[in-house]
Amino acid sequence: xxxxxxxxxxxxxxxxxxxxxxxxxxxxxxxxxxxxxxxxxxxxxxxxxxxxxxxxxxxxxxxxxxxxxxxxxxxxxxxxxxxxxxxxxxxxxxxxxxxxxxxxxxxxxxxxxxxxxxxxxxxxxxxxxxxxxxxxxxxxxxxxxxxxxxxxxxxxxxxxxxxxxxxxxxxxxxxxxxxxxxxxxxxxxxxxxxxxxxxxxxxxxxxxxxxxxxxxxxxxxxxxxxxxxxxxxxxxxxxxxxxxxxxxxxxxxxxxxxxxxxxxxxxxxxxxxxxxxxxxxxxxxxxxxxxxxxxxxxxxxxxxxxxxxxxxxxxxxxxxxxxxxxxxxxxxxxxxxxxxxxxxxxxxxxxxxxxxxxxxxxxxxxxxxxxxxxxxxxxxxxxxxx
Numbered sequence: 482x483x484x485x486x487x488x489x490x491x492x493x494x495x496x497x498x499x500x501x502x503x504x505x506x507x508x509x510x511x512x513x514x515x516x517x518x519x520x521x522x523x524x525x526x527x528x529x530x531x532x533x534x535x536x537x538x539x540x541x542x543x544x545x546x547x548x549x550x551x552x553x554x555x556x557x558x559x560x561x562x563x564x565x566x567x568x569x570x571x572x573x574x575x576x577x578x579x580x581x582x583x584x585x586x587x588x589x590x591x592x593x594x595x596x597x598x599x600x601x602x603x604x605x606x607x608x609x610x611x612x613x614x615x616x617x618x619x620x621x622x623x624x625x626x627x628x629x630x631x632x633x634x635x636x637x638x639x640x641x642x643x644x645x646x647x648x649x650x651x652x653x654x655x656x657x658x659x660x661x662x663x664x665x666x667x668x669x670x671x672x673x674x675x676x677x678x679x680x681x682x683x684x685x686x687x688x689x690x691x692x693x694x695x696x697x698x699x700x701x702x703x704x705x706x707x708x709x710x711x712x713x714x715x716x717x718x719x720x721x722x723x724x725x726x727x728x729x730x731x732x733x734x735x736x737x738x739x740x741x742x743x744x745x746x747x748x749x750x751x752x753x754x755x756x757x758x759x760x761x762x763x764x765x766x767x768x769x770x771x772x773x774x775x776x777x778x779x780x781x782x783x784x785x786x787x788x789x790x791x792x793x794x795x796x797x798x799x800x801x802x803x804x805x806x807x808x809x810x811x812x813x814x815x816x817x818x819x820x821x822x823x824x825x826x827x828x829x830x831x832x833x834x835x836x837x838x839x840x841x842x843x844x845x846x847x848x849x850x851x852x853x854x855x856x857x858x859x860x861x862x863x864x865x866x867x
Contacts, residue, residue, distance in 0.1 A: 483734060484519035484704040486680065487721055489749060490539075491522040491551050493712035494532075499753045503535045507542070509709070512745040514544040516725070517737040520569055520704070525551035526561045533561060540566040547611065554599045563606055570603055571643070572596070573615040576630045577622035593630050597637035604638040613641035613680060620646050620662055628669045631677075635670070641678040641704060642666070644697070649686025649716065651693045659683070659693040663700035680704035683719050685711055690719040695727065709749040710757065710764075722746065722763040722795075730790060740796030763795060770800040803851060804840025809833060819848050821855055831858045 490506055493499060501509065506523070513521050523540065526533040540548045549569030550562035562570050574596050581587055596614060603612055614634035616627050631642045644663060651659045659681065667679060681697035681704070683690040694705045711720035722742045728734040746764045750757050759766040769792035792799050801811055812833050816824060824832070835854045836846050846854065 482736075483698055483702065483728065484678075485721075485724065485728075485737075486520035486522055486549075486704055486706045487513050487518040487708060488522040488682075488706050488718065489513070489709040489712060489721070490535075491524045492706070492714070492718055493708045493710075493749075493753070494524065495714045496712045496717065496753065496755065499712060499755065501535075501752055503531065503538060505748075505752045506535045507538055509745070509749060510539045510542065510544070510548075512741055512748065514542075514546045515738055516721075516741045516745060518546055518721075520547045520549050522549045522551065522569075522571065522706075523565075523567070525558075526565055527553070527558045533565065536562070536567065537565040540568075549611070549613075552599075554596050556599060556602050559599060559603045559606070563603070563610075568609070569611040569613070571613040571615060572599055572603070572639075573617050573645075574630075575617040575622070576626040577618060578626065580618070589626055589629065593633045596630060597633050600634055600637040600639050611641065612639045613643050614639040615643040615645050615680075615682065617645060618647040619644045620657070620659075621648065621650055624665070628666070631666070632669070632673060632675065635675050635677045639677060641680050642670075643680035643682055643704075643706075644702075645682045646684055646690075646693060647682075649684035649690065651683070651696075652687065652689060653692050653696050658696060660696040660700045663697045663702050667701055678703035680706065682706040684713065685716040685718060688716070690717070691723050691727070694719045694724060698728070698732070709745055710753070710755055712749070712753065712755065720762075726763050726790065726794065730794070739794055742795055743797060763790075767802075768792075769797055770802050803836045803846040804844070805837045806840065807833065807836055812836065815848065815851055816855070819852055819855070824855070828858055831861075 489509060510521050523536040524532045526536045536550050547569050548567050549571060550565060550567045552558040552562050552570050552572050554572050554574040574592060576589060576592060581589060581592055600612055603610055616622055616630055619627055651657045663679060679702050681694060681702045683693040698705060707719040707721040707724045709721050711717040725737045725739060743764060746757055757764055762768060801814060803815055809829060812829060832854055839846050
C-alpha cells in the first residue's frame with residue numbers, strides 16, 4: 482500500500498506569489514485529512530515566524546494523517562520543527578560533487594557526517610519521529626554518492642529515503658527512467674539488508690511528474706509526493722487529484738475520499754490566486770463536459786463512449802456544452818433537461834441556429850441561457866404567424 486504525502490502547504494508555497502494565511506492553512510489541512518492523505522507536509526518552520534506558528538497549529542490537530550515539517554540538515558531547524566510537535570521531519574542535503582565543491586565548499590564525507598549527525602540528533606530528541614532524508618537533485622547526482630549518503634542516513638536512523646527529481650529531468654522509457662532508478666536504489670539497500678521506505682518527489686518541468694511518479698510506484702516506491710493543483714517551484718510537482726484518481730481507478734488503491742477533491746481545489750485556487758485550468762484533468766471545468774455533436778449524442782446514450790472516468794467518482798456531474806459545434810442530438814438532450822420536450826423540428830432547427838451563432842462569438846450556452854433562446858424563438862415564431 483503506497484502512502485501519499487501532500488506538500489501543498491510546503492512545496493506549494495514555493496510557487497511564486499503564493500502564500501496561505503494561517504486560518505487557510507488549517508482549512509486546507511482539514512480537507513487533506515478528510516481526503517485521506519497519509520502525510521501532510523505543513524511547511525518549513527525556520528522560514529518565517531508565521532509559517533512556524535501555522536505548522537504548530539496544524540501539528541496540534543487530531544488528524545489521522547501524520548503532520549510533518551521540512552528541515553535543513555541543521556540542529557536548529559530540527560529543534561524548531563520538534564517544538565511545533567510534528568511527528569515527521571524531512572531533512573535534505575545535496576550529495577553531487579559539483580554542488581558540494583562549488584556551493585558548499587566541502588567534500589562528500591563531510592556532508593555525510595553533517596547529515597548523519599542531524600538525523601541521530603533528531604532521533605535522540607524524539608525516538609518515534611519519522612525521519613526522511615532527501616539527497617537534493619537525487620537523480621542528477623552521482624549514483625554512488627546517493628547510495629553512500631542514503632545508506633549512511635538509514636544506518637543513522639532515517640526511516641525514509643526520498644528520490645528527488647528536483648528539475649523534472651526523468652523521462653519514462655529512456656535511460657533516465659524513474660522505474661529503473663528506484664529499482665536500482667532498492668537493490669542497493671537489499672544488498673545491505675536495509676529496508677527504508679523509498680519516497681519520490683517529482684517535478685513537472687517536462688510535464689512528466691505524474692508519469693514519473695507512477696513509474697516509481699510500479700518499481701515499488703512506498704511514498705509519493707504531490708500537491709493540490711500541482712503547485713510548487715517552476716512548473717510544480719505531481720498533481721494530487723490526478724495521482725489519487727489514477728492510483729484508485731487503475732491500480733486498485735481505493736482508500737481516498739475523492740469527492741472532497743473539488744472543494745479542496747476550489748479553496749486552494751481561491752487563496753493561491755492560481756486558477757484551475759478549464760482543461761485540467763479531474764478538476765477542471767471541462768473535465769467532464771462534452772461539446773462536439775457526435776460526442777454529445779453518443780455520450781447522452783452511454784457516457785462511456787467518450788469517458789474513461791466517471792464524474793461521480795469526484796462528486797461531479799456530466800455536462801454538455803452548447804456552442805457552434807453542437808448538433809441536433811445535443812440540443813434535444815439539453816431541451817429535455819429544461820423541460821422543453823414538445824418543440825417541433827422546425828423550431829429546434831431555429832434554436833440550434835441561435836446556439837451556433839452564440840458559439841461563433843466564443844461563448845457556450847448554458848441551460849439558463851438556452852431557456853431565453855427558446856423563449857425568443859417561440860416569440861418570433863408566434864409573431865411570424867400572426
